[in-house]
Amino acid sequence: MSILVVGSVALDTVKTPAGERVDALGGSATYFSVAARNFTPVSLVAVVGNDFPKQHINMLKKHKVDLDGLEIADGKTFRWSGVYSGDLNDRTTLSTDLNVFAAFEPKLPDNYKKTPFLFLANIDPTLQLNVLKQVKKPKLTACDTMNLWIENKQEELRKLLKSIDIFFLNEPEAKMLTGRGNLFKAAQEIIKMGPKRVIIKKGEHGAILFSSNSVFCLPAYLLDDVVDPTGAGDTFAGGFMGYLAKAGKVTDAVLRNAIAYGTVMATFTVEGFSLDKLAKVTQSDINKRFNNFKKLVSF
Amino acid sequence: MSILVVGSVALDTVKTPAGERVDALGGSATYFSVAARNFTPVSLVAVVGNDFPKQHINMLKKHKVDLDGLEIADGKTFRWSGVYSGDLNDRTTLSTDLNVFAAFEPKLPDNYKKTPFLFLANIDPTLQLNVLKQVKKPKLTACDTMNLWIENKQEELRKLLKSIDIFFLNEPEAKMLTGRGNLFKAAQEIIKMGPKRVIIKKGEHGAILFSSNSVFCLPAYLLDDVVDPTGAGDTFAGGFMGYLAKAGKVTDAVLRNAIAYGTVMATFTVEGFSLDKLAKVTQSDINKRFNNFKKLVSF
Numbered sequence: 036m037s038i039l040v041v042g043s044v045a046l047d048t049v050k051t052p053a054g055e056r057v058d059a060l061g062g063s064a065t066y067f068s069v070a071a072r073n074f075t076p077v078s079l080v081a082v083v084g085n086d087f088p089k090q091h092i093n094m095l096k097k098h099k100v101d102l103d104g105l106e107i108a109d110g111k112t113f114r115w116s117g118v119y120s121g122d123l124n125d126r127t128t129l130s131t132d133l134n135v136f137a138a139f140e141p142k143l144p145d146n147y148k149k150t151p152f153l154f155l156a157n158i159d160p161t162l163q164l165n166v167l168k169q170v171k172k173p174k175l176t177a178c179d180t181m182n183l184w185i186e187n188k189q190e191e192l193r194k195l196l197k198s199i200d201i202f203f204l205n206e207p208e209a210k211m212l213t214g215r216g217n218l219f220k221a222a223q224e225i226i227k228m229g230p231k232r233v234i235i236k237k238g239e240h241g242a243i244l245f246s247s248n249s250v251f252c253l254p255a256y257l258l259d260d261v262v263d264p265t266g267a268g269d270t271f272a273g274g275f276m277g278y279l280a281k282a283g284k285v286t287d288a289v290l291r292n293a294i295a296y297g298t299v300m301a302t303f304t305v306e307g308f309s310l311d312k313l314a315k316v317t318q319s320d321i322n323k324r325f326n327n328f329k330k331l332v333s334f
Numbered sequence: 335m336s337i338l339v340v341g342s343v344a345l346d347t348v349k350t351p352a353g354e355r356v357d358a359l360g361g362s363a364t365y366f367s368v369a370a371r372n373f374t375p376v377s378l379v380a381v382v383g384n385d386f387p388k389q390h391i392n393m394l395k396k397h398k399v400d401l402d403g404l405e406i407a408d409g410k411t412f413r414w415s416g417v418y419s420g421d422l423n424d425r426t427t428l429s430t431d432l433n434v435f436a437a438f439e440p441k442l443p444d445n446y447k448k449t450p451f452l453f454l455a456n457i458d459p460t461l462q463l464n465v466l467k468q469v470k471k472p473k474l475t476a477c478d479t480m481n482l483w484i485e486n487k488q489e490e491l492r493k494l495l496k497s498i499d500i501f502f503l504n505e506p507e508a509k510m511l512t513g514r515g516n517l518f519k520a521a522q523e524i525i526k527m528g529p530k531r532v533i534i535k536k537g538e539h540g541a542i543l544f545s546s547n548s549v550f551c552l553p554a555y556l557l558d559d560v561v562d563p564t565g566a567g568d569t570f571a572g573g574f575m576g577y578l579a580k581a582g583k584v585t586d587a588v589l590r591n592a593i594a595y596g597t598v599m600a601t602f603t604v605e606g607f608s609l610d611k612l613a614k615v616t617q618s619d620i621n622k623r624f625n626n627f628k629k630l631v632s633f
Contacts, residue, residue: 052515121515122509122515122516123515210421216351216420216421216422217421217557217558217559217560218556219556219557219558220558223558237539240536240539240540240553241539241540241553243553243556250556250630251630251631251633252553252556252630252631253553253631253633254539254540254542254551254552254553257517257518257542257549257551258516258518259516259518259519259522260516261516288633291632291633292633294633295633329633331549331550331551332550332551332552332631333590333632334550334552334587334590334591334593334594334628
């Protein structure tokens with residue numbers, strides 16, 4: 036089954052111990068769609084400015100991401116800039132220039148409205164709600180969020196969560212949203228807010244999938260060389276949702292494999308700047324790393 | 335096969351969000367031996383003062399820990415006191431009173447010298463080396479350490495590591511010892527210092543076993559109620575070494591199960607203050623949790 040993703044397409048300026056990139060391709064919807072496209076058809080809704088390099092459009096087209104929903108607006112593309120600490124565990128945002136994204140009002144092409152799988156990447160919950168209103172009862176709706184919306188738009192976020200099947204957020208966000216230090220308790224409280232399942236992302240420590248009556252936990256895939264963690268979470272979500280949509284059903288076994296595929300896809304992203312590595316990944320690369328990962332955690 | 339453990343037996347005063355305990359039973363060798371005793375015979379070498387409560391001796395005897403090597407010296411027992419943060423991820427040491435431990439010179443009873451498995455719990459590397467000299471070529475030697483020795487006794491620690499088969503340390507310690515932010519690279523450097531295998535403990539994020547040509551990684555077992563993390567690492571080592579000694583051989587499959595059993599044993603420790611829960615665990619509790627853990631991480 037196919038996925039519709041609504042999120043950001045951006046130009047990122049990033050500095051890590053491995054080097055620096057200026058105005059490199061980034062954005063939650065970008066990482067998500069290229070990752071998911073290895074498993075299933077993907078349509079993308081986002082906005083870029085008329086300064087957005089043609090080569091990035093070509094790359095997305097080469098990956099057969101459906102770009103009918105990519106609006107090209109007058110003005111500059113959304114830009115983000117950040118710097119990572121020496122051990123890559125912390126990052127500082129240096130600047131966020133919304134540019135054309137400031138006036139973004141996602142409008143779905145008619146043929147997008149019957150999407151079976153919907154992923155609302157990390158954007159303002161008001162926009163996420165707006166998209167949700169336009170679609171016709173998807174088989175599965177998932178979303179991501181960030182600390183900014185938990186702080187400033189929690190009412191809208193909570194309204195959104197009532198209609199969400201799978202909610203992605205990271206560990207500090209889960210604690211912030213619930214005021215709970217224990218992840219198990221935090222997840223159970225979030226499930227009471229609406230989502231059937233919660234995926235708590237722990238970065239280099241892996242991810243945990245919670246439902247009301249089960250837990251599944253995986254460590255991250257250990258790499259000897261991490262270049263740039265930007266986009267890892269969005270790639271994880273793309274691999275997860277891509278595998279799920281391809282399977283077309285939500286069983287315990289499918290969900291577990293989806294978490295593993297999400298983890299595997301994220302490793303390619305962090306091994307390079309921007310989508311340098313992710314965009315070049317082959318099915319054989321994915322299968323090989325999936326099998327290695329299975330070996331890494333089996334006992 | 336049996337294990338000899340050399341380490342501390344202490345009285346701990348601990349404050350966590352769940353409550354407070356004054357002069358409760360603690361110490362690395364205590365947690366280790368009670369955990370390992372579920373798998374294999376254990377002999378303990380340590381020192382306590384003549385104020386050490388008889389009830390603790392009785393508990394250890396009830397668990398059939400061989401106490402021929404437990405010296406009872408004139409003076410007070412080693413005391414440690416600490417307080418945990420609200421989310422239990424940080425702890426502050428309030429006081430460390432070595433007392434009789436200050437003059438501790440481990441002397442092994444003759445029948446201990448041929449131990450097949452030796453665990454040098456976290457004590458001064460000079461003492462660890464001293465014990466190593468007294469034993470006759472054990473089948474397997476493992477040790478733990480802490481930041482204090484990496485800072486102040488690194489030369490002795492490095493000398494010790496040349497004779498170690500399995501080295502336990504936590505994530506910040508591995509980074510401190512090697513100056514490497516990447517755990518994979520840190521572990522490979524440590525292996526060059528001597529140990530055949532390194533186990534990096536990540537607390538609530540699990541543990542990773544490295545050898546020169548393989549990696550095995552497990553998350554921690556998620557608990558909905560953590561009372562007191564004190565002793566978790568020593569219990570982990572006890573479960574790991576206990577399982578290994580019981581198996582009597584060091585294969586990849588045995589090592590993986592040993593990490594899982596170590597993880598499972600540590601959950602009992604953190605569910606109560608001191609050894610309250612750990613000391614009451616049955617074989618059936620262990621098996622049940624081991625099977626649950628397997629389910630938690632399988633895909």
